[in-house]
Amino acid sequence: MEVGGNPRVIVLFDGYSKTGENFTLANCTCTLIKGPPHVIVDTMTAWDGEKIRKALAENHLNCDSIDFVVCTHGHSDHIGCNYLFPKAVHIVGFCISSGDKYFEHDFTSGQEYVVSDKVTVIPTPGHTMQDVSVIVRSCNGVVAITGDLFEKEEDLRDDRIWKSAGSDNEELQVKNRKKILEMADFVVPGHGPLFKIDKQEV
């Protein structure tokens, strides 16, 4: 699924979660914002390096072309391949770093981080206390790449879906879900395909 002109939002892999007997099969949605600057959002599990490399090549990029890695939060299915991107600035939840240099930025007070004139990172805690979302102002509308703030489109009508995926603060998550539904036209959720927001329903 692609949205926009420049920057283009390209969902490289739709996330999923399927419950088995004593386990869940799960991986996150992995999204490329093709700029420049080029941004990858959520790097899946540590076992997905080859898939990511191949998907970037299909988009005429490689790991060293990526300027920013953003992990919406620090769960293992969202940070697994950060290792592939030593030339990028890494934003993992509320931490911004390059090597062992950690830059000051006050996400806790609500401050947005500006990647470019069309791409910002904003704090959206709830699922964890340090979740962020990436907001892209594309020519087709505003796209919010939210990680597990939204599990999948179905949880718009059934709160049990995102709650059962784990929430460190449900009240805060409700508040930030509402904020995203008001500001965005499309949502890229953590474990399902991109969906359009029906503004009649918000």
Add this chain to the structure above:
Amino acid sequence: MEVGGNPRVIVLFDGYSKTGENFTLANCTCTLIKGPPHVIVDTMTAWDGEKIRKALAENHLNCDSIDFVVCTHGHSDHIGCNYLFPKAVHIVGFCISSGDKYFEHDFTSGQEYVVSDKVTVIPTPGHTMQDVSVIVRSCNGVVAITGDLFEKEEDLRDDRIWKSAGSDNEELQVKNRKKILEMADFVVPGHGPLFKIDKQEV
């Protein structure tokens, strides 16, 4: 620094944090528990792959020898090199996985995860809501590898140190710090050298 016979606790790299003008230089303590099973606790930043490979080789191991990767929490300076260990089970905070298979385990209710008869992983939230610590019963005493539940030894006498390093729930962190100080003889903190607990002071 080494502690114990079998399993042996070997601190591969002491963590640090030093404040600059608009940034902090920081990396986590990285610890090997040499078994078998072999466990690595906290894999530093995504830029530290070669350092870790070399340190394992000096201990007659390689990445494929590691049976468990434990990240005490999902901050970027603790998960950066998980990618190097595709043959291990990964425990990142409260999530336990191999590939896209996520195993059920109720850390939220306090349940410990048994790695071996001498090594367990227990929930110790506070710094994030999903922090874990690794408890090793070595022949020299109980070693607790705690990540940022303790920033460094100095914060035993100055709470401002661990609080300023970020805490999602200070009250919970105080409670879990106390629990560790009571149960352990040694602490491997997130950003400083291993220290011995003075039981007179606890």
